[in-house]
Amino acid sequence: MAVATMGVTVLDCPNPRDLAAFYAAVLGWAVGKDSDDEWVDLVGPDGHALAFQRSEGYRPPRWPSTDMPQQLHLDLKVPKERLDAAEQEVLRLGATLLEGDGGGKRGWRVYADPVGHPFCLCAC
Template sequence: MAVATLGVTVLDCPDPRALAEFYAAVLGWEVKADDEDWVELNGPHGRTLAFQRSEGYQPPRWPSTDRAQQFHLDLDVDRERLDEAEKQVLALGAKLLEGDDGGKRDWRVYADPAGHPFCLCF
């Protein structure tokens, strides 16, 4: 028997609303809870991604053990849409950190506007 179930995934950031808008555009999810220090996105199947204001926030560095990533999000994309998805996340403010090594890997690594790593995977 499980001890608990996974609830909300929360990312610290300097501007919760701005980062929530980035992920809302990427995932097509809807902003539900919204105040100055906490913003939530609700997705399908009860999934919730939240953003919490953190004064003095320092983004992780990729790849590095100094200010390591600690965790990242894997976002699934159909293989034939990967290049299009990359253009879209870059236009929304993401930064490419690591490509797919000329197609040898099935993921690419990006930083969101607050510096959190995430991958587009197929």
């Protein structure tokens, strides 16, 4: 028997509303109505949730690095035929490309969100 079930994934950041707006645009999820300046929830399908918590003195991870390690990253699935369009959209929204797909040799590309959290667009 499981001890617990998975709840929300929470990302620390300097401004929860701004980072939530970025991921809301990327995922097409809605901002929860109980959100405030310290904590913002995004509500997705099937009970999925992602939250953003204000962290004073936030320092972004550096990818790849052991000095300021990422500690986690998000893998976001994208249909293979939409990978290039998805990349253009996340870049327009404020992401930074960290590592490409090796000229199509790999099925993922690595980005940093506007405050430095790494995430991947993964072809599915």
